[in-house]
Amino acid sequence: MALLMVDHQAGLLSLVRDFSPDDFKNNVLALADIARFFNIPTILTTSFEDGPNGPMVPELKEMFPDAPYFARPGQINAWDNEDFVKAVKATGKKQLLIAGVVTDVCVAFPTLSALEEGYEVFVVTDASGTFNQTTRDASWSRMEQAGAQLMNWFSVGCELHRDWRNDIEGFGGILAKHLPHYANLMQSYGAQQG
Amino acid sequence: MALLMVDHQAGLLSLVRDFSPDDFKNNVLALADIARFFNIPTILTTSFEDGPNGPMVPELKEMFPDAPYFARPGQINAWDNEDFVKAVKATGKKQLLIAGVVTDVCVAFPTLSALEEGYEVFVVTDASGTFNQTTRDASWSRMEQAGAQLMNWFSVGCELHRDWRNDIEGFGGILAKHLPHYANLMQSYGAQQG
């Protein structure tokens, strides 16, 4: 499984209105933490980052310093960028996690392209944002219809972890950081364990 | 038909935010009442119940004192627990009702696993909860796509009952307990019947 993070750029993020700003920031960083924790090969890409779209979110750059990174010169569909596709192929994975901004374009286009080439695609819905819920619903429908599966960062993490015993503290730490109410449960629990 | 109640635990329940607390409690207990009324073989399971996830809801334990109960040591997907799957198979049923917390993981994972093994799966949507409606919608989509059917506790009950004449009072009693407005109808009716 490989993760494609598409166009999480400072300017484009201001367009996202199907999540509250805090929720969306948290979801994107949670997905990144999941990817790092499970050593998922991750590929970053941006479009026109020197213009109004703005630079990639700095936290993502810092979290994946060695990941392939493609500042696309103009292609809207990341899959139209040969270097990007080569990098995807180089991972050797046939299952792709895709998240990005905006959902109906930066996520939907490479999703449809990858499905066409035989990849199994999992859209990480809550780390992908767009203009409003109506647009989101329509784009989800289009991707489902083509065969993509809709997931969220938490279910991605659980599917990768499979068994709490593999590393309780590591995985629990991610949940504590990104699920405030799970952190509360842990804290109440810990307080009693003394 | 068998019923799988997955991870309705005191801690995890605090994460459920796609239903009001009263609605969700009522839905879960209504499903349990339905299962008992129709003698549906029921299997209970929890994950990590000694930690922050907390113990199974006590009402469920009390209602199914003799049901197979699996406190999974670590597997996130209940279907990864061999004892659990053996118990499912032991029911001899090929139709499964699945409800749990959270929908996108504790329900979706065993649903997908069971469908793959040829079971017909009915997700009891209103006795299953998760973080928010966006996550719910995405997980419903994934399960539908794989072939699961989405039901609610009331339609499950009606499908099992088939004919009011089979036991009017018994079934009516469940509705009176879990559908406040149906209780009102019965009371107004009864008041006039004198």
Add this chain to the structure above:
Amino acid sequence: MALLMVDHQAGLLSLVRDFSPDDFKNNVLALADIARFFNIPTILTTSFEDGPNGPMVPELKEMFPDAPYFARPGQINAWDNEDFVKAVKATGKKQLLIAGVVTDVCVAFPTLSALEEGYEVFVVTDASGTFNQTTRDASWSRMEQAGAQLMNWFSVGCELHRDWRNDIEGFGGILAKHLPHYANLMQSYGAQQG
């Protein structure tokens, strides 16, 4: 094409909460007007109408005085009532419009049964109501999955009318009665025509 009106009963209607009371009343009566205008064979049925479920809405009885009417003695799924099914077959139609209360049971069950027997089913979604939107969404999903098409009373009317020239005043009169804003357009138009 035949229309099945299932369990629009005074008691059950108080359970409907996915539409405002005014909207729902208007939608049901609009569908009835459409059926009468196009002489669609219509079959009425109720369940347990002497109990809390209450009598059929009186307007429907008055509008279809000669329609086959089945007060089911106990069957929850109208399709389990032999007389009802015989009446459906007697219409000779293979396309069925189904509306009822509540959507997840009184509509979904006969819809699934009719689809299984090879009928083409059109659920009239806005003349069908249930407990809340979550339940509606799940039941819509189940019916779609089985092959039902989701329509609304207005699109049913338009599909039957096909061409305004067939009877402008007749069809326009139905719209004026059931679409307040279309009535406004007609009135503004008429005022100018003088």
Add this chain to the structure above:
Amino acid sequence: MALLMVDHQAGLLSLVRDFSPDDFKNNVLALADIARFFNIPTILTTSFEDGPNGPMVPELKEMFPDAPYFARPGQINAWDNEDFVKAVKATGKKQLLIAGVVTDVCVAFPTLSALEEGYEVFVVTDASGTFNQTTRDASWSRMEQAGAQLMNWFSVGCELHRDWRNDIEGFGGILAKHLPHYANLMQSYGAQQG
């Protein structure tokens, strides 16, 4: 008590989006029925009815054939029209019910004017509509601040009726017509009374 119905015109009604069309039509006609039932002096007025604003809703004209009716030549605030104010004064009432379209202008302006002249004003909120809920909330706030009381057609009716025994059938008939679920209660009740 006198009732002022301000600018319920076919064109302007298409701007109302803080109520569903069916709900709003029902509310306006219910208020009119209440006024007639209690013989409340009622004054009708429109603005620019020969232009895009359109004619007054025909049902209102028919229900109040003898009511003072002022087609204002241009004044936006009905209270700026001397004839209208004279008619209000001629009722001899110091309590005014005001409803109209749109709430923030056609209701708010005469409400503020009447309050200033010492009238006690009751805004009938659900027979008054405007562009959206944000605008409604702001205009409610402005009127409250100036001393207006916010009511709805049902509470107006109940305040006028005071005691069911004054005329059960008459008042009940209005409720049956305009509160579908109250009609259901009456029908279920009647069915049992036989």
Add this chain to the structure above:
Amino acid sequence: MALLMVDHQAGLLSLVRDFSPDDFKNNVLALADIARFFNIPTILTTSFEDGPNGPMVPELKEMFPDAPYFARPGQINAWDNEDFVKAVKATGKKQLLIAGVVTDVCVAFPTLSALEEGYEVFVVTDASGTFNQTTRDASWSRMEQAGAQLMNWFSVGCELHRDWRNDIEGFGGILAKHLPHYANLMQSYGAQQG
């Protein structure tokens, strides 16, 4: 402090649509539990209970078997019923908790009457219901304007209890029964205390 429970009748309850049925039932019974726990003098009243409005909710009757109970022959405003007002005065309290169905009439009218006579009135908002949120907002505004304070059953209970040490188990028991998530906290806590 005295509690007035106004018109929580089986028929009228079907009109309440600003709360989910489960939430509203829970809120009304929680308020009743609070009143009993603190021995608040409680007065029950209904309007026209032999007609479509239906009988008082049976749970309330059972919980307050000795409370003054007034089946009003016709007065819509309970304060128009002399016996009811006498009973209120007989409590000797000058602070009144009022809850009822529907908010804009059965709660608002006696609230305004009691305020006029110098009582301090606390409306228990979540044990009072009405047709929709718009109507609720307007009626809240009217009562606030007249000086009523808006509370909810939980804050009423906390204000009466003042100090947990007065009776931890008793008060905790009410919370466990009516706040499902507080019950979860208690259960998780108890599980660890072992």
Add this chain to the structure above:
Amino acid sequence: MALLMVDHQAGLLSLVRDFSPDDFKNNVLALADIARFFNIPTILTTSFEDGPNGPMVPELKEMFPDAPYFARPGQINAWDNEDFVKAVKATGKKQLLIAGVVTDVCVAFPTLSALEEGYEVFVVTDASGTFNQTTRDASWSRMEQAGAQLMNWFSVGCELHRDWRNDIEGFGGILAKHLPHYANLMQSYGAQQG
């Protein structure tokens, strides 16, 4: 690819309530700008434009002065109009973009007809409007089921543009005009570039 703009008429637009008026106007004009920018063959049609449905939105007429334009004499489904279908065929395109008012009829009917004849249909969801969200959801479901893909004007534009380098200023100009927040990004960017 060809674009069919169906029944965006002044009267019918007043029925659209699943978008705010400003949003919908913007979406329709944005789609038109996209079509012109990419020289998409565009066909306009109206139904009964001399009656209450009203004339086509003037901006559309002005933007496509030379486009085939069919004022249908009575056919509700544009595909029932032979001239219209001939014009579609004359474009030689097998991919159709369809937008219109109302979604469940004026969009859904020609969409189903075109799909049946082997066209690939892309519904432009945000330039299509109807009575409310429930009706929209049902009609989307019906069209998806038949094979239509749901898009929005922005994703249509991006799919056609493919690469920013093809004409940055032209495409950027459309975004600046129809995505206020993208305009803000461009303005902030420009201000710094000085």
Add this chain to the structure above:
Amino acid sequence: MALLMVDHQAGLLSLVRDFSPDDFKNNVLALADIARFFNIPTILTTSFEDGPNGPMVPELKEMFPDAPYFARPGQINAWDNEDFVKAVKATGKKQLLIAGVVTDVCVAFPTLSALEEGYEVFVVTDASGTFNQTTRDASWSRMEQAGAQLMNWFSVGCELHRDWRNDIEGFGGILAKHLPHYANLMQSYGAQQG
């Protein structure tokens, strides 16, 4: 009456999430058109416009080329800027219309300051935006409490116009531009007038 437009800057606008982007842009420009049409003295101000807050929206600058314009060097509350206050006083007006971004700071602070100095303040609520509806509600409450009146651009325009006859075309033109459905009414009307 004077109008203060506070901090409608490209960067800050991306924070506004209590209105859709199209709605908000339309509202701000509509208010500006109203101010120009009625020759309301208008004062513009920005905060830190060389930094991330970004430049004032260019349309506003263009519409008020000669208006006093204060790029505040650092004061958050515009009223803390002496030049700004002097300009307000120089208008000689005691009634102020205030709109800005964000409502809870850039509008609320000068509103409270102006009220304290004896001005009568009208907040133009729909040309003022902030982070979310909760924040908006709280800030509205604070301003109301201090005596501000809440209006919207349409009611401001109507209050200034008072009588349609003063300039039908001029005022109608503004409505046609900023109220799409009013434009539709005018177009339908005009089409018939021929």
Add this chain to the structure above:
Amino acid sequence: MALLMVDHQAGLLSLVRDFSPDDFKNNVLALADIARFFNIPTILTTSFEDGPNGPMVPELKEMFPDAPYFARPGQINAWDNEDFVKAVKATGKKQLLIAGVVTDVCVAFPTLSALEEGYEVFVVTDASGTFNQTTRDASWSRMEQAGAQLMNWFSVGCELHRDWRNDIEGFGGILAKHLPHYANLMQSYGAQQG
């Protein structure tokens, strides 16, 4: 000005449902950062922290290691705890910022008590949470009525900062941390400044 942080405890937080978990966590920590930045005397208190209510959120303890901290033995209203009130008085401030969980009790009770003793109270609405929006609205109303002003953490910060020039980086750093979209603006700005 002094800040009172009341009952932000791990258990109680699971009851908060009028904010998303991410939003609420962010708001509480933002308020804490504001208080530290401006050296606002801060007082922390909890109720029954050894029981199900759980320990205070650890971040708050860490951020205010030297703040007066009162683990109340039983008093529900923090103002009933003499030590707490003494600490408030010891600050010498007459203006209080109050935030807490749940709004209707832990915030409303000390707010009413403090107002009664002549303090000026500012409720920090978005760092205070409760069961649902209905409860929040009612409790806001009660506090407003008693004279409290409703603010949010951002407006508190801006009111304290008054002028950006006082410390651009410090205050900007808080905004960057707690307003994701302001961080985006800063990042886009910085990228261009190079």
